[in-house]
Amino acid sequence: MSLFREIGAVTAMNLRSVPSRWGTSSVIVLGMALVVGVLVSVLGMTRSLTSTIADTGRPDRAIVLRAGATNETSSSVPMDAVATIKNAPGVARTPDGEAAATAEMLTAVNLTRKEDGTMAGITVRGMEPAATTVRPEIKLVEGRMFKPGLREVIVGRGARTEFRGLEIGDRVALRNSQWTVVGVFASDGNANESRLVADEATLLSAYQRTAASSVTVLLGSTAAFEEFKTTLTTNPTLSVSVERENDYYARQSDNANAFFGTVTLIVGLFMAVGALFAALNTMYTAVSTRTVEIATLRAIGFGASGVVVSVLVESLVLALLGAVIGAAGAAAVFGGNMVSLGNGVSSLVFEMRVTPALLAAGVAWACAVGFLGGLFPAIKAARQPVVTALSAV
Amino acid sequence: MKYLPLIWAGLWRKPIRTVLTLLSIVVAFTLFGLAHGVMAGLDALINQMSDTRLRIQSRINITEPLPLAYLARIEAVPGVKGAGFYNFFSGYYQDPKNGISSGAMDMSRLSIMFPEIQIPTEQLEAMRHTRNGALIGRSLAEERGWKVGDRVPLRSNVWTRKDGAPEWELDIVGIYEWKDNKIPSNELWLNYDYFDEARAFGTGTVTLYFARIDDPKRYAEIGEKIDGLFANSPFETQTQNERDWIRARINQTGNIAFFINGIIAAVMVALLFLTFNTMVQSVRERTPELAVLKTYGYGNGTVVTLVFVEAILLCLVAALIGVEIAALASPMVYKLIQADGIAFPWNVFGIGALIAVLVAALSGALPAWRVQRLDVVAALARR
Numbered sequence: 001m002s003l004f005r006e007i008g009a010v011t012a013m014n015l016r017s018v019p020s021r022w023g024t025s026s027v028i029v030l031g032m033a034l035v036v037g038v039l040v041s042v043l044g045m046t047r048s049l050t051s052t053i054a055d056t057g058r059p060d061r062a063i064v065l066r067a068g069a070t071n072e073t074s075s076s077v078p079m080d081a082v083a084t085i086k087n088a089p090g091v092a093r094t095p096d097g098e099a100a101a102t103a104e105m106l107t108a109v110n111l112t113r114k115e116d117g118t119m120a121g122i123t124v125r126g127m128e129p130a131a132t133t134v135r136p137e138i139k140l141v142e143g144r145m146f147k148p149g150l151r152e153v154i155v156g157r158g159a160r161t162e163f164r165g166l167e168i169g170d171r172v173a174l175r176n177s178q179w180t181v182v183g184v185f186a187s188d189g190n191a192n193e194s195r196l197v198a199d200e201a202t203l204l205s206a207y208q209r210t211a212a213s214s215v216t217v218l219l220g221s222t223a224a225f226e227e228f229k230t231t232l233t234t235n236p237t238l239s240v241s242v243e244r245e246n247d248y249y250a251r252q253s254d255n256a257n258a259f260f261g262t263v264t265l266i267v268g269l270f271m272a273v274g275a276l277f278a279a280l281n282t283m284y285t286a287v288s289t290r291t292v293e294i295a296t297l298r299a300i301g302f303g304a305s306g307v308v309v310s311v312l313v314e315s316l317v318l319a320l321l322g323a324v325i326g327a328a329g330a331a332a333v334f335g336g337n338m339v340s341l342g343n344g345v346s347s348l349v350f351e352m353r354v355t356p357a358l359l360a361a362g363v364a365w366a367c368a369v370g371f372l373g374g375l376f377p378a379i380k381a382a383r384q385p386v387v388t389a390l391s392a393v
Numbered sequence: 394m395k396y397l398p399l400i401w402a403g404l405w406r407k408p409i410r411t412v413l414t415l416l417s418i419v420v421a422f423t424l425f426g427l428a429h430g431v432m433a434g435l436d437a438l439i440n441q442m443s444d445t446r447l448r449i450q451s452r453i454n455i456t457e458p459l460p461l462a463y464l465a466r467i468e469a470v471p472g473v474k475g476a477g478f479y480n481f482f483s484g485y486y487q488d489p490k491n492g493i494s495s496g497a498m499d500m501s502r503l504s505i506m507f508p509e510i511q512i513p514t515e516q517l518e519a520m521r522h523t524r525n526g527a528l529i530g531r532s533l534a535e536e537r538g539w540k541v542g543d544r545v546p547l548r549s550n551v552w553t554r555k556d557g558a559p560e561w562e563l564d565i566v567g568i569y570e571w572k573d574n575k576i577p578s579n580e581l582w583l584n585y586d587y588f589d590e591a592r593a594f595g596t597g598t599v600t601l602y603f604a605r606i607d608d609p610k611r612y613a614e615i616g617e618k619i620d621g622l623f624a625n626s627p628f629e630t631q632t633q634n635e636r637d638w639i640r641a642r643i644n645q646t647g648n649i650a651f652f653i654n655g656i657i658a659a660v661m662v663a664l665l666f667l668t669f670n671t672m673v674q675s676v677r678e679r680t681p682e683l684a685v686l687k688t689y690g691y692g693n694g695t696v697v698t699l700v701f702v703e704a705i706l707l708c709l710v711a712a713l714i715g716v717e718i719a720a721l722a723s724p725m726v727y728k729l730i731q732a733d734g735i736a737f738p739w740n741v742f743g744i745g746a747l748i749a750v751l752v753a754a755l756s757g758a759l760p761a762w763r764v765q766r767l768d769v770v771a772a773l774a775r776r
Contacts, residue, residue, distance in 0.1 A: 024674060027666055030663065034659040034660075038656055038659045038660075041652075042656075070489040070550075073550070074483070074489075074551055107454070107457075108454040110453060110631070113645075116644060120645050121455070175453055175627065262729055270424045274417055274663075277417040278413075278417050278663070281417065281667070285670075342645030343645070343646075
């Protein structure tokens with residue numbers, strides 16, 4: 001018990017003396033705040049991008065593409081195949097008793113970005129009426145649904161935020177045709193909010209196409225997938241690949257993230273190393289300023305463990321303080337920002353989300369750096385021979 | 394020069410502190426060098442793009458086709474020196490992961506569109522006479538180990554063949570390079586006639602046109618004229634010179650400049666603060682030693698100079714090491730942002746050195762001021 005009291009006493013005394021050493025101490029706090037702030041922002045960008053794409057898929061939905069196609073853009077499924085797919089076992093039913101399946105074509109249209117006035121692409125997706133059952137997360141927030149047969153589109157919330165000319169009543173020029181915006185929809189913040197949606201049959205005829213890009217079905221249950229897949233892939237009249245929708249979108253998000261993932265890794269690594277050096281430096285300095293004080297403590301009978309713990313705790317407390325400031329700053333500055341990423345063909349609009357998990361990651365990372373940064377100086381402090389240290393006076 | 398040993402001794406008074414400060418600055422400047430290198434690399438990429446070659450694509454979206462019949466009308470626009478067209482092939486080799494930048498062109502227009510392309514005349518001639526021929530870039534040839542005479546079965550993510558064959562069997566007949574190697578030569582080109590005849594759909598259309606103009610100043614005027622030709626048609630166009638086009642592409646890839654500048658600023662503030670503190674601390678601890686120097690008769694100016702030179706030396710050496718590491722790592726980073734082939738901009742060293750001196754001067758100022766006001770007697774008495 002006395003050991004704990006001893007450690008407690010030394011640590012408390014040490015922490016109380018921090019304000020008088022504010023210069024060196026604030027190096028850790030400020031440095032850590034900046035580093036954690038940058039780290040949380042970069043991580044937040046990557047995570048938001050990943051989850052925006054990945055959350056578009058659900059395990060109880062399946063997406064059917066042409067065999068060999070890796071994404072919808074390079075896929076085409078002819079109409080007779082669509083009929084076969086809809087009749088496959090495992091497909092859920094809409095309230096009207098239809099197959100809960102939607103054959104969808106994809107195209108893209110250039111619109112003007114509000115941010116800088118340049119043109120960037122936005123995906124236009126055709127959906128069949130059953131899509132409301134297949135994708136219940138798509139909810140109108142303004143206006144009304146498009147009517148089959150009419151050249152009308154509904155626009156995703158994200159697309160409307162980032163692009164001009166997508167207010168209700170505006171017209172969008174697609175191939176050979178003008179389309180009227182009649183509604184705005186939300187979709188749980190996933191990738192569909194970066195899209196325009198129109199009636200599949202109307203879109204196909206405007207583009208004179210006879211094949212959809214993909215078919216998405218709602219399964220009766222998650223477990224129905226295997227049967228559905230086997231039925232389609234063993235059917236000799238079909239040449240399709242079947243994938244769970246969440247797997248499909250996880251793959252797409254991996255591709256999108258190759259770049260930002262690497263940037264995050266590089267920045268995170270450098271910042272960690274830099275912060276570690278800074279923390280080490282500061283704690284060494286803190287220890288060396290307190291050489292006499294520590295030696296005096298040892299001389300009057302305090303043990304080495306108390307000194308070690310007190311230095312470690314100081315480093316941790318300062319790092320933690322900095323991390324909290326930095327994480328809060330990142331959340332305040334970047335949280336809720338809309339980011340639009342384009343690849344020349346289409347764009348993805350997503351919201352920067354600084355989640356509690358990210359904040360926790362930033363703080364945990366700071367603790368690790370604070371601990372490592374305090375460890376060696378702490379050991380040094382404890383091992384200093386009392387007589388030499390005192391004679392430094 | 395005679396003060397060098399004194400400065401040296403001052404630097405190594407606390408070796409751990411000096412090494413740690415040095416390493417912190419090295420890390421900060423490596424990050425700075427990489428970030429700045431990326432920004433400068435992108436700028437270089439933009440500036441080396443042609444401002445006399447126009448890209449004419451569908452106004453609706455790059456995935457929308459344009460009729461082949463536009464060629465003659467574009468060529469007839471005053472100020473246009475020559476034109477050609479390009480059709481994306483979106484090829485891959487064996488696995489969709491092995492994507493190959495590829496396109497179909499009319500080879501007799503190659504030199505009109507891209508006069509900076511270098512290829513042996515007999516290879517270009519062979520290409521014109523081999524229907525299923527292919528030209529590949531030097532870097533692509535090296536990457537895949539392909540050579541003239543090889544037959545490469547290519548698949549396309551987009552284009553299926555009328556005859557239902559899954560693969561496009563191409564014979565490599567030539568290897569091209571860009572003059573001065575400024576642009577990575579990583580594409581594969583095939584004959585448009587062969588491609589157009591074999592594809593299952595889209596016959597008689599192209600992805601984009603290239604038009605070359607003499608006078609970059611007339612770019613806007615000529616661009617408007619071209620777009621005006623096709624306004625209100627089912628296939629409206631958007632004309633940009635290559636430089637504007639790549640700039641817009643880069644801007645779409647997130648707000649890179651904002652993020653990079655944010656990182657640089659954060660790193661620099663942290664660094665400045667750290668060095669500042671270390672310097673102040675170091676001078677404070679040495680107060681008695683500096684007082685001794687003053688007692689010996691060293692002038693205020695000399696002692697202050699010693700303090701400054703020490704700070705500058707430390708910062709400068711660390712900064713240059715950091716930027717050098719960034720320069721060594723830059724090829725990997727450029728590959729990541731798909732701008733390989735760009736040279737690391739050497740002015741980063743200059744800018745880095747400038748910042749380092751600035752940081753050192755700022756962090757040396759307070760200690761120097763203290764040294765000047767130093768009361769020798771009090772300092773020696775350690776009061």
